[in-house]
Amino acid sequence: MTRIVVGPFNRVEGDLEVSLDLxxxxxxxxxxxxxxxxGFEQVLVGRPALDALAIVPRICGICSVAQSHAAALALADAxxxxxxxxxxxxxxxxxxxxxxxxxxxxxxLFFMPDFTRPAYAGxxxxxxxxxxxxxxxxEAAAEVLAARTGFLRLMGLLAGRWPHxxxxxxxxxxxxxxxxxxxxxxxxxxxxxxxxERRLFGDALQAVAGLSSRDALLAWAGERDSDxxxxxxxxxxxxxxxxxxxxxxxxxxxxxxxxxxxxxxxxAGAELAPAxxxxxxxxxxxxxxxxxxPAQGETIVAADKADAYTWCKAPRYGGQPFEVGALxxxxxxxxxxxxxxxxxxxxSVLARVVARLLELALVVPAMETWVQSxxxxxxxxxxxxxxxxxxxxxxxxxxxxxLGHWLSIRRGRxxxxxxxxxxxxxxxxxxxGGMPGPLEAALVGLPAGDTAPPTIQHxxxxxxxxxxxxxx
Amino acid sequence: xxNLGCKGTQAHADCNLRPxxxxxxxxxxxxxxxxxxxxxxxxxxxxxxxxxxxxGIPIGLPTDMPKAWFVAxxxxxxxxxPKRVRDNATVDQPVVLPAIRKKGGGK
Numbered sequence: 001m002t003r004i005v006v007g008p009f010n011r012v013e014g015d016l017e018v019s020l021d022l023x024x025x026x027x028x029x030x031x032x033x034x035x036x037x038x039g040f041e042q043v044l045v046g047r048p049a050l051d052a053l054a055i056v057p058r059i060c061g062i063c064s065v066a067q068s069h070a071a072a073l074a075l076a077d078a079x080x081x082x083x084x085x086x087x088x089x090x091x092x093x094x095x096x097x098x099x100x101x102x103x104x105x106x107x108x109l110f111f112m113p114d115f116t117r118p119a120y121a122g123x124x125x126x127x128x129x130x131x132x133x134x135x136x137x138x139e140a141a142a143e144v145l146a147a148r149t150g151f152l153r154l155m156g157l158l159a160g161r162w163p164h165x166x167x168x169x170x171x172x173x174x175x176x177x178x179x180x181x182x183x184x185x186x187x188x189x190x191x192x193x194x195x196x197e198r199r200l201f202g203d204a205l206q207a208v209a210g211l212s213s214r215d216a217l218l219a220w221a222g223e224r225d226s227d228x229x230x231x232x233x234x235x236x237x238x239x240x241x242x243x244x245x246x247x248x249x250x251x252x253x254x255x256x257x258x259x260x261x262x263x264x265x266x267x268a269g270a271e272l273a274p275a276x277x278x279x280x281x282x283x284x285x286x287x288x289x290x291x292x293x294p295a296q297g298e299t300i301v302a303a304d305k306a307d308a309y310t311w312c313k314a315p316r317y318g319g320q321p322f323e324v325g326a327l328x329x330x331x332x333x334x335x336x337x338x339x340x341x342x343x344x345x346x347x348s349v350l351a352r353v354v355a356r357l358l359e360l361a362l363v364v365p366a367m368e369t370w371v372q373s374x375x376x377x378x379x380x381x382x383x384x385x386x387x388x389x390x391x392x393x394x395x396x397x398x399x400x401x402x403l404g405h406w407l408s409i410r411r412g413r414x415x416x417x418x419x420x421x422x423x424x425x426x427x428x429x430x431x432x433g434g435m436p437g438p439l440e441a442a443l444v445g446l447p448a449g450d451t452a453p454p455t456i457q458h459x460x461x462x463x464x465x466x467x468x469x470x471x472x
Numbered sequence: 473x474x475n476l477g478c479k480g481t482q483a484h485a486d487c488n489l490r491p492x493x494x495x496x497x498x499x500x501x502x503x504x505x506x507x508x509x510x511x512x513x514x515x516x517x518x519x520x521x522x523x524x525x526x527x528g529i530p531i532g533l534p535t536d537m538p539k540a541w542f543v544a545x546x547x548x549x550x551x552x553x554p555k556r557v558r559d560n561a562t563v564d565q566p567v568v569l570p571a572i573r574k575k576g577g578g579k
Contacts, residue, residue: 048519048520048522050519050520050521051519051520051521053520053521054506054520054521055514149493152493153493153494153495153496155493155496156491156492156493156494156495156496156500157495157496158501159496159501160492160496160497160498160499160500160501160502160503161487161492161493161496161497161498161501162492162493162496164508165498165501165503166498166501166503166504166506166521167501167502167503169503173502174501174502174503174564175500175501175502175503175564176502176564176565178565376565377565379563379564380502380564380565381564
């Protein structure tokens with residue numbers, strides 16, 4: 001048995017290293033290391049409660065709005081505030097803009113360039129992939145970056161800027177959209193929709209959103225001239241529909257009032273039970289202790305701990321590792337296409353990528369209706385006082401999955417702040433019982449080593465890791 | 473905004489002249505500037521969204537204003553603030569719009 005280390009990974013946010021124990025050129029066991037410690041939870045302790053809104057977005061440059069959304073929800077919970085109807089729509093719009101921009105960037109800039117690797121030079125689709133998807137120089141990157149920039153104008157209008165906005169407040173949103181701005185929002189959305197329909201899907205968004213089974217997806221892709229269809233053909237050729245399976249246990253906190261919260265496992269769904277969440281620090285460079293619910297969680301550095309191999313804690317739901325992300329969100333919400341893909345081959349690389357693109361097709365039309373429902377002249381925000389003693393929970397969905405903030409306030413200041421980010425779930429290390437995290441499980445049995453095809457790369461990137469959030 | 477910790481008049485930055493992605497800035501987004509371009513902005517010594525004041529007058533000075541002028545003008549402008557500005561300052565969108573003042577005759 002030999003051990004190899006894959007990493008640092010390029011085209012992921014932050015630092016990631018994966019150690020693989022190889023048996024005969026195949027992965028026997030995988031250990032995922034998040035090698036950077038950041039300490040945001042410690043930074044927050046002792047600060048005035050509302051300072052969290054300024055600090056937590058800076059955890060991450062790509063999902064900063066998701067962090068600020070979760071903090072606003074946790075503070076709203078502690079303050080007993082509910083957002084105004086306009087504020088709620090504005091929140092949906094801002095978080096959806098970030099999530100969809102991330103999905104688009106992941107597909108074109110992070111995931112697809114792997115198909116242009118020299119290892120695939122013999123494949124019939126390789127030349128086409130090189131022209132379209134090569135990192136930096138492929139023709140798709142130029143088109144997509146322009147579309148993404150135009151789409152992010154929504155963020156400029158609704159949140160002032162991106163990242164690190166203070167627009168999402170416990171009582172709603174600070175930006176009151178005027179009637180003229182509402183028209184501009186809609187026109188940016190329509191431009192974005194037209195790029196998606198022309199280049200990414202080659203079909204109307206409604207048609208893509210309506211695909212209801214694996215067979216329907218394959219028939220739809222056929223010989224269609226679009227990037228999504230090209231991806232389906234390449235992925236099937238490489239068997240990406242049958243690899244990358246973790247434990248097929250999915251968790252979602254629910255998003256936009258469109259996709260409900262819950263869990264899904266072994267073909268059956270269940271209501272979300274936040275009390276079942278706990279974090280274990282057995283293999284993290286953090287002081288040991290029994291697995292704790294994040295409301296009682298602690299982050300105490302123990303950098304010299306023997307056996308530890310990462311800065312990431314091991315979150316568990318009912319004692320088990322759960323996968324989060326667009327696939328989990330859609331499986332929990334019951335989308336027939338993804339339920340069918342998961343029922344046949346589990347949570348594969350193909351299913352994860354399809355779920356992200358499907359969200360683009362599902363959410364852009366919803367955003368158009370939210371914009372039309374904004375009422376200029378009506379309030380966007382309510383205010384309230386921070387109580388001296390309180391605690392709150394903010395559960396939100398970021399592009400990469402379920403994000404939770406747990407805070408408690410004492411004498412008006414933050415006494416404890418615990419964060420469980422999506423990649424903490426997906427790239428979790430082993431827990432006290434030795435149970436590996438979702439990525440660690442998904443890598444077992446795959447070919448690896450110098451002569452192996454880049455299968456490992458596809459699987460790791462199919463989770464769209466955001467390491468800086470993981471280690472917050 | 474001056475009540476909510478805004479440092480827009482103190483930050484050395486051109487955010488409002490050169491908007492983010494062509495159409496955004498913190499102030500246009502309706503929230504306070506925390507002077508994130510300044511070294512040490514992360515520890516301002518007060519809550520980010522509150523303005524430290526002495527006798528009702530903010531202690532931070534706009535970058536290009538002498539202190540005596542600022543104190544005099546702050547007091548003067550406070551007493552001369554029209555109802556339109558005062559009412560609009562505490563809500564998220566204008567509730568009193570500028571109107572044409574009626575002239576002469578009392579008609």
